[in-house]
Amino acid sequence: MENLPLFSDYKFRLPSLAKEPAKLPNGAMLTLFCDKDAEIVRLEFVFRNAGSNNQQKFFTAAASANLLTEGSADMTGIQMADKLDYYAASVEKSVDRECSSIVFYFLKKYSLQLLPLIELIIKQPRYSEKEFEIYRNRQKQSFELNSSKTSTMAYRAFYQSLFAASNPLSRFGKVEDFDLLCPSDLRKYYDEFYSCRECEIYLAGNFTDEFLGEIESRFGSKPWGKSEIRVPQHSCETLTVPSQTLFVHKDKAAQASIRSGNLTLLHSHEDFMPLKVLIALFGGYFGSRLMTNIREEKGYTYSIGSYITTYRNCSVLSTTADVNSDKAEATLKEIDVEIERLQNDLVSQQELTMLKNYLLGECLRGLDGVFDLSEKYSIIRRSGYSLSYYDDMQRAITQTTPSQLRDLAQKYLVANNMSRVVVCDTASVRE
Numbered sequence: 001m002e003n004l005p006l007f008s009d010y011k012f013r014l015p016s017l018a019k020e021p022a023k024l025p026n027g028a029m030l031t032l033f034c035d036k037d038a039e040i041v042r043l044e045f046v047f048r049n050a051g052s053n054n055q056q057k058f059f060t061a062a063a064s065a066n067l068l069t070e071g072s073a074d075m076t077g078i079q080m081a082d083k084l085d086y087y088a089a090s091v092e093k094s095v096d097r098e099c100s101s102i103v104f105y106f107l108k109k110y111s112l113q114l115l116p117l118i119e120l121i122i123k124q125p126r127y128s129e130k131e132f133e134i135y136r137n138r139q140k141q142s143f144e145l146n147s148s149k150t151s152t153m154a155y156r157a158f159y160q161s162l163f164a165a166s167n168p169l170s171r172f173g174k175v176e177d178f179d180l181l182c183p184s185d186l187r188k189y190y191d192e193f194y195s196c197r198e199c200e201i202y203l204a205g206n207f208t209d210e211f212l213g214e215i216e217s218r219f220g221s222k223p224w225g226k227s228e229i230r231v232p233q234h235s236c237e238t239l240t241v242p243s244q245t246l247f248v249h250k251d252k253a254a255q256a257s258i259r260s261g262n263l264t265l266l267h268s269h270e271d272f273m274p275l276k277v278l279i280a281l282f283g284g285y286f287g288s289r290l291m292t293n294i295r296e297e298k299g300y301t302y303s304i305g306s307y308i309t310t311y312r313n314c315s316v317l318s319t320t321a322d323v324n325s326d327k328a329e330a331t332l333k334e335i336d337v338e339i340e341r342l343q344n345d346l347v348s349q350q351e352l353t354m355l356k357n358y359l360l361g362e363c364l365r366g367l368d369g370v371f372d373l374s375e376k377y378s379i380i381r382r383s384g385y386s387l388s389y390y391d392d393m394q395r396a397i398t399q400t401t402p403s404q405l406r407d408l409a410q411k412y413l414v415a416n417n418m419s420r421v422v423v424c425d426t427a428s429v430r431e
Helices: 060-069 077-086 108-123 129-147 150-162 175-180 183-193 209-220 272-283 289-297 325-344 349-365 370-383 389-399 402-412 426-430
Strands: 029-034 040-047 090-095 100-107 199-205 244-249 256-264 301-310 315-323 419-424
Touching: 029 209, 029 370, 040 108, 040 370, 060 077, 060 090, 060 100, 060 108, 060 129, 060 183, 077 108, 100 108, 108 209, 129 150, 129 175, 129 183, 150 244, 150 256, 150 315, 150 419, 199 209, 199 370, 256 325, 272 289, 272 301, 272 315, 272 325, 272 349, 272 389, 272 402, 289 301, 289 315, 289 325, 301 325, 315 325, 325 402, 325 419, 349 389, 349 402
Parallel strands: 029 199, 244 419
Antiparallel strands: 040 100, 040 199, 090 100, 256 315, 256 419, 301 315
């Protein structure tokens, strides 16, 4: 593999995301991504502050979003589902810590027929007792199953080791919290966070001028919803702790789940993009240092990886792995070994070129078509990133040097600053 060419040697430009949304008369924001060759339309509604950080009761945010399609004043949930199926449409609902997103996919030829239903879903959810009970019982079962997994336990304990109890990022519900929730809580949450003033609309694909006019008329002309524009005030308190390793016992656990990391740079920091390149080298792709050492050479795990999770007010560097319990401590040691190598040794030009080619390819793959552009633009807007995010990323990938990566590792990838959590049957570790 001598003289591996750098992907950027082949001249290309990433699609531009440097566009500003249009502000509609009622305060909603609308952004268009047109492709006249597509047969599908993607319509996304993002509610900027309808995430779980703003809920007063656990699970309110997720339930409020997921039950939007389970009935309105004029239709039952079954009738909604039947109509969506009839027109071959699909709906994706997601809620993170900060936002909620509802995405509709449908054929261009049915767009006008579906729009009244979409308007009902967004503006007039019913939150009936019957549908709520069905949803709650289903979610309780799923939650109990997920909460028993070592990976879930490790995620929660890791975040609680980084953030103070006053920070929403350190708080996690219990199964009994579902019983404290009722439909009126969902209605109150909806009224507080779902309105034209909180809404960003992203329309992508092959849509007609008539359909665009209907979107602007139904969602952008008159005010709808009760909430006002708000700037949420969250506690950003974190815990200042020395390097620690916390073992959490899970009886008869078949494996150990590891979480390791610390708070790191905000996305606005000048070193953030080069740091993402370093973390990719450390554990962000199949050819990374952690995968090569701990999976390929040692055989301790099927998968191990590192990544940065960004929030509006903070960022978290995490390394995750599931290993045999008797290999947990050895895995932690090898993670430290790879950190030391990055701090002390220069990465070879061959390895760096392979990494850069991978990262540039991922940038291109992630912006392939208007649907990807719309989705990435939505993420950039809701996360507070610069609209030049991908241009900045491309620049960091192509310009980062071996010495710069070593300096970044010495500054930001420091084992003594990391919190480590291992969830396992601790008896297996002692053996």
